[in-house]
Amino acid sequence: MAARAVVRTGAGRRAIRRILGGQLTEGELAALLLLPCFLFLATFAVYPIFNALWTSLHTLRLDQPHVGFPFVGLRNFGRAFGDANAWHSIGVTLRYTVVTVAAQFTLGLAIALVINKMVRGRGLVRAAALLPWTMAPVLAGQMWRWLFNDQAGVINDLMHRAGLTSQQIIWLGSPALAFFAVTVAATWGAASYMALILLAGLQGIPEELYESASLDGASPFRAFTAVTLPLLRNAIMVSLVLRTLGALQALDLPFAMTAGGPGNATETFALFIYKNTFEFLDFGYGATLSVMLVVIALAFAGTYYKVLASRD
């Protein structure tokens, strides 16, 4: 009814004529072109987030359909705040995020610097370095699980042959070592992705800046801290934000390697959410935990933006 009313008015008719006749103002054209993208995001990003928010205020248990969908206010959040296992998994996720993002950044920057200095074969090396990133994390997790296997794993075998160890190390059966093993796999997987973004940033730095730095007598280290790092700031921010958000949502790699074990030593927050939602079928509580994860992720992204965004 409303739409028809608009069409019947003179303004509505004129607008339609202009759209059909291609006589749009720049702003209208922009809005029209953005519409598909906006609809896509609304359907696949905004709606799920609000749906999760709505579900988080209800009880929804698939294994007890007779309970229905009653509104419980903030009770699920109260339960999460009192849940020691939830806090434990948040702690695991934060440690995992700090360790893996720092390691991925360091290694990624090193790879980027090396590739940037290469004269020949740069394209080939760049493509090859990206291979780990192209492997599905669950597949990579299975692969690393075998590499770290205590009985038949390659890593134990190599260490034994090198005379480093006399006994088999039970990598995935001890809390600290399992955490270490998962972070190694995560670093291996994403360092190259980090390198690619940083390399793009490095290639945008004009060679003249380095020449003038060396004319001024700056050491290579000084040139790195005074020229490279400041000009790389945007690339660093993008890579850190992307990898941090990825690490906060880490599910697939720990799921495939340790399933959160031993005990719950490597149970990330995303794994904990998965377990509550799909193993225990407690969708209301799962939604609550997901909302908390969104808040944590936003806090991280906001902090990065504040600290690293260009101030000029």
Place this chain on the structure above:
Amino acid sequence: MKLRLLAIVAVIAVGLAVVPASAQAPVTITWNTLATGGPIVADLYRALAAQFERQNPGHKVNVAIQPGTSGEQYARYVTLFAAKDTSVDVISIDVIWPATMVAAGWLAPLDQWFVRERRAEYLPGAVAANTIGGKVYGVPWYTDAGLLYYRKDLLEKHGAKVPTTWDELIATSQRIVTAERDPALAGFLFQGARIEALACFFFEILWGNGGDVLDRAGKVTLDDGKGLAALNLMLDFVRRHRITPAGVSTLPTDDTRVAFQDGRYVFLRNWTYAYAMFQSEGSKVAGKVGIAPLPRGSAGSATTLGGWQLAVSAFSRNKEASWRFVEFLTGRVSQKSMALQLSTVPTRNDIFEDEQVKRQAPHYPDMLKAVLGARPRPQTAEYPRLSSIVQTNLHAALTGLIPPEEAITRMSREIRSLLGQ
């Protein structure tokens, strides 16, 4: 022109004639199942499905074998049924799932076909596990329990008796391993990964001590001292007596079967399915494996009731045809083939009396002795979460993350809060 019209009419006529025929197109039934034990098991399942197709013209069975542990299988079913997926008709389910799956509305009731007289042909305990709120939702397919497997050859060589207490098992393990001087040989293996079988082994020791997770009234009694004693025994196998390697904490069910089959252990706790694998061609322990009930605690020997059922999905579009396939798989012919070839324990009374089974499977009396007294796991609709709490804390203690006292305290506290006590 006329000719063309005639041709069109002819085509339409033929088309109409074909329609009723296509309505009787073969009914395809999709069966999702694990095949723990590998190709021997999967091959038999496919052969049975082919036999069903031959006996029931117009029926096709799509056997979808799934990898992994029963916990992973459960997660797959949840994903499938939460989305009301209609692509699966018949599913095999673990004995601990019916309560939760029925509450969620995922299983079709079978009462109209699986009537009282038919139910009487099956072991009563197994039928009871599939009966929820007065309706029956699954047909017992094979039953199961935790057993003690031992190396007959090694025990005979060293003049050792089959252990009947845990102390005897520890002493015998140490004696044989020391005397054999084989660095690849160790004493005892159980399922130490964070999976359902880890919780089951803990329950078995606990029940053997006269303890339990919940008492008759459903109150948590895990922290009355017997829970701690049971956990300490599990840890002692590894730390004090060193008959179990510390790497046990990474081994799920079939990995322990493979390790024992490779000749690396004197004793193993595992389910009944392992026996057929041990006796199969190419096995290093063929003809050398004995079966006994699990060793006693202060209150006797105890084992977990396991076993698998066949059920029909509530979302299936071919429920009647699905039932016929379930009926066939749980029937006399299929259960007999499975008993003879896979050493699974049948759920039909008549198979135990079958002359050929008695002749070809002389280990059945031993297996039956162990299986018939099996106990069900704590009976609550919250079992999946309860089991997860037990598994996580046991595993944390087994891997040294927390001391055993704390593991039991946490387990009890978390189960109490789960059950609202």
